[in-house]
Amino acid sequence: MIRGREPLAWGLFAAGGTVAAFLLPAVAFVVLIALPLGWTGEGARGALGAWADGAGHLLGRLALTVVLPLLFFHAAHRIRYTLYDGLQLHHLERLIAAATYGLATVMSGVALVVVWFLGPGGGG
Amino acid sequence: MSAPEAVELEVFRYRPERSDEPEMERYEIPFRPDWTVLDGLNHVKEELDGTLSYRWSCRMGVCGSCGLEVDGEPVLSCAAYLEDHLPGPIRVGPLRGFPVIRDLVGDISDFVAKLERVKPWIIGEGEGAGAGRGGGAAPDGAPDGAPDPGEPHRQTPAELAEYDQYSHCINCLLCYAACPIHELAPGFLGPAAIALAQRYNLDSRDRGAEDRRVVLAARDGVWPCTFVGECSSVCPKGVDPAGAIQRYKVTAARQWFSALVSGGER
Ligand code: SF4
Numbered sequence: 341m342i343r344g345r346e347p348l349a350w351g352l353f354a355a356g357g358t359v360a361a362f363l364l365p366a367v368a369f370v371v372l373i374a375l376p377l378g379w380t381g382e383g384a385r386g387a388l389g390a391w392a393d394g395a396g397h398l399l400g401r402l403a404l405t406v407v408l409p410l411l412f413f414h415a416a417h418r419i420r421y422t423l424y425d426g427l428q429l430h431h432l433e434r435l436i437a438a439a440t441y442g443l444a445t446v447m448s449g450v451a452l453v454v455v456w457f458l459g460p461g462g463g464g
Numbered sequence: 465m466s467a468p469e470a471v472e473l474e475v476f477r478y479r480p481e482r483s484d485e486p487e488m489e490r491y492e493i494p495f496r497p498d499w500t501v502l503d504g505l506n507h508v509k510e511e512l513d514g515t516l517s518y519r520w521s522c523r524m525g526v527c528g529s530c531g532l533e534v535d536g537e538p539v540l541s542c543a544a545y546l547e548d549h550l551p552g553p554i555r556v557g558p559l560r561g562f563p564v565i566r567d568l569v570g571d572i573s574d575f576v577a578k579l580e581r582v583k584p585w586i587i588g589e590g591e592g593a594g595a596g597r598g599g600g601a602a603p604d605g606a607p608d609g610a611p612d613p614g615e616p617h618r619q620t621p622a623e624l625a626e627y628d629q630y631s632h633c634i635n636c637l638l639c640y641a642a643c644p645i646h647e648l649a650p651g652f653l654g655p656a657a658i659a660l661a662q663r664y665n666l667d668s669r670d671r672g673a674e675d676r677r678v679v680l681a682a683r684d685g686v687w688p689c690t691f692v693g694e695c696s697s698v699c700p701k702g703v704d705p706a707g708a709i710q711r712y713k714v715t716a717a718r719q720w721f722s723a724l725v726s727g728g729e730r
Contacts, residue, residue: 344682344683346681346683346687347681347716347717347719347720347721348717348720348721350687350713350716350717351717351720351721354713354714354717421690424648424649425644425645425648425649425690428648430648430649
């Protein structure tokens with residue numbers, strides 16, 4: 341296999357980066373500005389409660405199912421290249437790839453369990 | 465500031481027959497506002513020290529052979545004015561990331577081999593690996609439907625615009641010197657080779673995208689690039705290699721995913 345899995349890794353990285361670029365400003369705005377300043381009307385608990393309701397809704401859970409793994413794989417790719425180039429660990433290529441993408445896989449699994457079984461509106 | 469009479473050049477010297485270690489040598493040259501660093505080096509060579517070795521040819525930013533690091537920046541020495549580097553001493557060194565043969569002369573054979581691998585020429589209908597497979601995958605919407613052999617290869621201004629900027633590359637290798645990844649991952653195909661591959665991939669007359677894909681989408685092709693972007697900032701010809709690389713990553717990832725869906729060869 342000449343081209344390996346690099347297009348897959350980069351595809352997830354790019355998709356995760358795009359998602360993060362769209363979501364982060366909104367999340368940062370709500371968490372860092374709107375909540376502390378009480379712009380959310382019903383206060384912090386009300387707003388967080390609204391978020392929890394959203395995350396418990398079927399559509400919210402479907403969205404999180406897509407978004408969370410993409411974010412983890414985005415981070416994994418970045419950390420992997422930071423270790424390769426920044427710390428000059430090219431000789432540990434396989435180990436680093438296994439550790440970073442492996443961790444992203446585990447975290448995605450945990451996140452999905454939380455979203456579908458343990459979170460608000462979940463089965464647990 | 466009044467113009468000085470003279471300025472010092474501090475030049476990287478490497479003379480393997482004398483010493484294994486490189487050294488810096490200082491030369492005082494007359495200052496002229498219309499002199500470039502290359503003019504200064506030519507003055508050194510003609511008047512002060514005939515043993516100094518460096519490459520140059522056209523003196524007008526076309527041949528791509530006089531690329532050097534001036535005060536640590538990769539530049540064409542024929543386009544770097546002494547005036548912009550006052551008061552001196554002006555440090556002049558070889559391009560980073562290339563083994564030095566002698567003084568300011570780097571060994572670029574690794575780049576030439578990489579460039580050859582991407583087949584930087586027009587591969588016509590029936591000539592490439594994609595021949596007989598629907599004429600090869602045309603990437604990035606390069607229009608299919610090449611003219612019959614013997615017909616003129618007409619091209620619209622819009623088709624020209626697709627690849628035009630990449631055709632301005634003069635192989636000066638400033639982008640390689642500026643790229644941190646080129647030094648860190650020596651196998652990396654590098655900015656100019658990828659930009660030149662795209663110069664042909666995006667040409668409506670070309671059918672070689674499939675041939676080049678084997679090289680570009682390989683592990684050492686576009687993927688080591690982490691989008692630092694220095695290549696595009698130093699390019700003296702306004703080429704955007706960083707953009708070419710990102711664009712090809714999208715193309716390669718798209719082809720990978722569509723092959724996954726259709727069960728084809730990835
Ligand atoms: S892309 Fe620009 S900097 Fe790189 S070799 Fe070509 S002309 Fe020089």
